[in-house]
Amino acid sequence: MQPRPVVLDVDPGIDDALAILLALASPEIELRAVTVTGGNCPLAEGVRNGLDVLALGGGAHVPLAAGVALPIIRPPFTAPETHGATGLGYAKLPPSPAAPIAEHGVDRLINEIMATPGEVTLVAVAPLTNVALAIRKEPRIVQAVREVIVMGGAVRADGNTTPLAEFNVYVDPHAAHVVLHSGIPQLTIIPWDITINVRITQTHVDRLLALGGPIPAFIAEAVRFYLEFHEAHFGFAACSINDPAALALAFLPDLAQTTPIYMDVEINSETTMGKTVGDFLHLTQRPPNVRLVTAFDNERFVELFLERMEKLTRNS
Ligand code: BDR
Ligand code: CA
Numbered sequence: 396m397q398p399r400p401v402v403l404d405v406d407p408g409i410d411d412a413l414a415i416l417l418a419l420a421s422p423e424i425e426l427r428a429v430t431v432t433g434g435n436c437p438l439a440e441g442v443r444n445g446l447d448v449l450a451l452g453g454g455a456h457v458p459l460a461a462g463v464a465l466p467i468i469r470p471p472f473t474a475p476e477t478h479g480a481t482g483l484g485y486a487k488l489p490p491s492p493a494a495p496i497a498e499h500g501v502d503r504l505i506n507e508i509m510a511t512p513g514e515v516t517l518v519a520v521a522p523l524t525n526v527a528l529a530i531r532k533e534p535r536i537v538q539a540v541r542e543v544i545v546m547g548g549a550v551r552a553d554g555n556t557t558p559l560a561e562f563n564v565y566v567d568p569h570a571a572h573v574v575l576h577s578g579i580p581q582l583t584i585i586p587w588d589i590t591i592n593v594r595i596t597q598t599h600v601d602r603l604l605a606l607g608g609p610i611p612a613f614i615a616e617a618v619r620f621y622l623e624f625h626e627a628h629f630g631f632a633a634c635s636i637n638d639p640a641a642l643a644l645a646f647l648p649d650l651a652q653t654t655p656i657y658m659d660v661e662i663n664s665e666t667t668m669g670k671t672v673g674d675f676l677h678l679t680q681r682p683p684n685v686r687l688v689t690a691f692d693n694e695r696f697v698e699l700f701l702e703r704m705e706k707l708t709r710n711s
Pocket of ligand 1: 408409410411412435474477480520521546555561563587637
């Protein structure tokens with residue numbers, strides 16, 4: 396079977412970096428482009444991290460485009476406490492010889508989707524600024540994209556950024572509003588409710604370290620910071636790898652159970668800004684606009700993730 400074309404929108408970010416590596420390690424997909432927005436770290440750092448991680452994983456040829464730096468309306472909001480000062484925890488990567496392409500990230504998203512209508516899967520694991528502005532600039536992408544898979548929102552769980560809101564949606568709730576109300580026929584949302592339980596531990600990292608080489612070393616140093624953060628903030632000795640879980644749904648959708656549901660996002664109240672709301676009881680009587688992931692096979696996914704990192708390490 397031909398690999399499925401995927402465009403990955405990221406704000407790298409430790410788990411974004413792991414999603415890039417998983418994309419490079421997965422023969423079921425062809426990573427057509429990476430687009431970057433400001434989020435976990437400012438745009439310039441995210442672009443640098445994205446390029447360096449692509450090079451680490453043997454993907455220096457994959458075009459990476461810098462997108463929008465700031466949320467549409469809200470002020471910038473980064474996450475150095477979660478991802479470290481550079482965005483990649485304690486890891487230090489050799490600088491990639493590659494540069495970002497000249498094309499703007501929003502245009503790259505549009506052009507990749509419109510080049511092969513009905514084929515491209517867009518996996519968005521960052522604040523949705525690039526995606527929302529791409530929809531506004533070229534509304535035909537809504538029908539032309541095969542599927543959009545978003546990591547974001549806290550629907551039936553506490554938020555991880557405010558008591559109610561998850562990071563990607565909180566940073567640019569207006570962008571999330573555009574995406575949710577755009578009419579994308581296949582919009583899959585994997586929320587924090589689910590990804591908080593998709594965890595790797597030091598034991599998993601040690602399994603990779605046993606192979607030696609730069610990829611396990613990178614994962615270990617990035618994840619060491621992420622583990623410390625999760626222990627301090629959530630009280631468990633593991634870290635949630637949100638973004639790779641979303642990426643995996645591009646080629647292994649049966650990892651997830653989903654439910655069609657009407658979902659909306661708060662963009663007015665400061666207290667509840669970015670809260671995502673799922674109408675589980677059909678109280679609004681509005682038609683479903685998303686497929687919400689309600690269960691995920693954590694064990695199968697974590698094993699797949701580790702095997703793919705092992706394979707990438709052996710082949711590098
Ligand atoms: C999301 O926010 C970011 O910190 C992670 O990269 C992930 O995309 C989790 O809430
Ligand atoms: Ca992310």
